[in-house]
Amino acid sequence: MISQDFLNAIATEHGLSKGELEVLSLAMEGQSTAAIANRLGISGDAVRKRLSEVYQKFQIAGRGPVKLTKLQQLLVNRYQTYRETPNTESERRGESQVSNPKTQNRIDWGEAPDVSVFYGRTDELATLKRWIVKERCRLVALLGMSGMGKTALSVKLAKQLQGEFEFVIWRSLRQAPSVQDLLASLIQFLSEQSETVLPKTVNNRVSLLIDFFREHRCLVILDSAESILRTGELAGVYQEGYEGYGDLFKRLGQEPHKSCLLLTSQEKVGEISLLEGETSPVRSLKLGGLGDAAQAILKEKGLSGEKNWGHLIQGYRGNPLMLKLIAITIKEVFDGNVTDFLSTTLFTSDISDFIEDILDRLSDLEEKILFYIASQKEPVVFGKLQKSFSEVSPQYLMGALGSLRQRSLVEKSEGGFILPPAVTEVVAQLVSDLEG
Numbered sequence: 001m002i003s004q005d006f007l008n009a010i011a012t013e014h015g016l017s018k019g020e021l022e023v024l025s026l027a028m029e030g031q032s033t034a035a036i037a038n039r040l041g042i043s044g045d046a047v048r049k050r051l052s053e054v055y056q057k058f059q060i061a062g063r064g065p066v067k068l069t070k071l072q073q074l075l076v077n078r079y080q081t082y083r084e085t086p087n088t089e090s091e092r093r094g095e096s097q098v099s100n101p102k103t104q105n106r107i108d109w110g111e112a113p114d115v116s117v118f119y120g121r122t123d124e125l126a127t128l129k130r131w132i133v134k135e136r137c138r139l140v141a142l143l144g145m146s147g148m149g150k151t152a153l154s155v156k157l158a159k160q161l162q163g164e165f166e167f168v169i170w171r172s173l174r175q176a177p178s179v180q181d182l183l184a185s186l187i188q189f190l191s192e193q194s195e196t197v198l199p200k201t202v203n204n205r206v207s208l209l210i211d212f213f214r215e216h217r218c219l220v221i222l223d224s225a226e227s228i229l230r231t232g233e234l235a236g237v238y239q240e241g242y243e244g245y246g247d248l249f250k251r252l253g254q255e256p257h258k259s260c261l262l263l264t265s266q267e268k269v270g271e272i273s274l275l276e277g278e279t280s281p282v283r284s285l286k287l288g289g290l291g292d293a294a295q296a297i298l299k300e301k302g303l304s305g306e307k308n309w310g311h312l313i314q315g316y317r318g319n320p321l322m323l324k325l326i327a328i329t330i331k332e333v334f335d336g337n338v339t340d341f342l343s344t345t346l347f348t349s350d351i352s353d354f355i356e357d358i359l360d361r362l363s364d365l366e367e368k369i370l371f372y373i374a375s376q377k378e379p380v381v382f383g384k385l386q387k388s389f390s391e392v393s394p395q396y397l398m399g400a401l402g403s404l405r406q407r408s409l410v411e412k413s414e415g416g417f418i419l420p421p422a423v424t425e426v427v428a429q430l431v432s433d434l435e436g
């Protein structure tokens with residue numbers, strides 16, 4: 001699927017050794033560790049060691065199979081960009097491409113993934129379009145749990161809206177660029193490389209960006225904003241040195257201009273909470289599950305046992321990435337039969353790796369609350385939580401609970417707070433690992 005030429009080029013770009021490139025090429029063909037070891041005549045541990053070097057060089061975090069999925073996704077996306085921009089060297093690097101010359105707009109898709117396979121989300125697309133086009137919102141946040149489809153939706157939306165804008169820029173914050181660097185690259189693109197001397201301070205760079213935003217109608221998408229936020233704290237706190245992003249968001253939300261910044265993030269940042277409102281030009285949309293449209297994912301993967309699909313989708317709260325991960329196992333182990341799979345369990349090691357990655361972002365108190373709710377047979381009301389956490393002030397407890405709800409790890413049912421089934425299973429497994 002991915003050409004060896006492309007893999008060679010990207011291996012050089014990321015400084016991979018020959019041995020690492022060999023392992024990467026075979027892993028991209030979907031070969032298991034054992035098969036790769038056999039083919040290269042080395043041990044499974046040596047394969048894992050080389051792969052872990054590769055993950056590091058591509059700055060891919062997380063555990064086990066999720067890392068490989070992430071790497072594959074990254075390479076497939078980059079390959080797509082590479083193939084779509086064959087003309088000049090700079091275009092090949094995915095830097096900028098003039099698209100749709102009829103309307104003279106300039107578009108930079110950066111590393112935006114391909115969204116030709118995309119199901120549902122008609123309501124969400126309609127809402128976002130209304131906010132951005134009709135109601136001229138200046139700052140919009142698209143929030144939701146990892147894997148829910150924020151990135152995919154942001155690209156789909158931008159593709160549908162590109163005709164409305166003079167400039168469209170899609171950027172990932174996954175590598176956590178400094179705000180100075182990000183602003184520099186936006187300004188360079190918007191000024192068509194004519195701003196050669198950039199102001200030094202963040203504040204002055206933001207002012208310059210806002211000048212462009214006043215003069216031209218621009219749509220800028222910043223994807224994966226959680227990458228500039230801290231782990232181990234309540235949701236939405238900037239990493240040290242990244243506070244400048246807060247000023248950028250605040251000024252883009254407050255100062256008049258005719259453009260829009262769309263942010264996707266697993267966590268909501270404070271500036272958005274403060275400025276958002278039904279009539280304000282700052283809004284946020286929390287992305288829920290894919291609903292019935294998720295059936296198309298199961299169909300595409302060739303699963304059977306259709307009468308139980310609804311149960312499977314509900315068990316994973318319609319999260320498309322979790323459904324894709326689980327579909328692979330169901331296909332391999334149960335010949336695609338969802339009914340057989342559901343009679344055993346709801347979760348697999350892929351899912352547990354995926355959820356553990358999400359849990360890695362939690363603060364200590366959030367983690368304790370999550371484990372407590374998981375240990376209870378009944379939904380937990382706030383009063384009960386307060387009694388069990390009597391050493392913690394109610395304000396602090398409320399903050400942590402709010403943060404967990406924002407992360408979609410805790411849900412509110414009629415009887416009190418509960419966890420989504422997949423989270424309960426993973427937490428229970430972690431507890432039994434700890435005790436065992």
Ligand SMILES: Nc1ncnc2c1ncn2[C@@H]1O[C@H](COP(=O)(O)OP(=O)(O)OP(=O)(O)O)[C@@H](O)[C@H]1O
Nearest residue numbers: 117118119145146147148149150151152266320321
């Ligand atoms: N509407 C959709 N139709 C089909 N596939 C989808 C849809 N939305 C998302 N997906 C697929 O689900 C996976 C996860 O989606 P995506 O990467 O957009 O999630 P995300 O919310 O951005 O996650 P993260 O917070 O980890 O970045 C991808 O493989 C994507 O192609």
Ligand SMILES: [Mg+2]
Nearest residue numbers: 150151223224
């Ligand atoms: Mg994403």
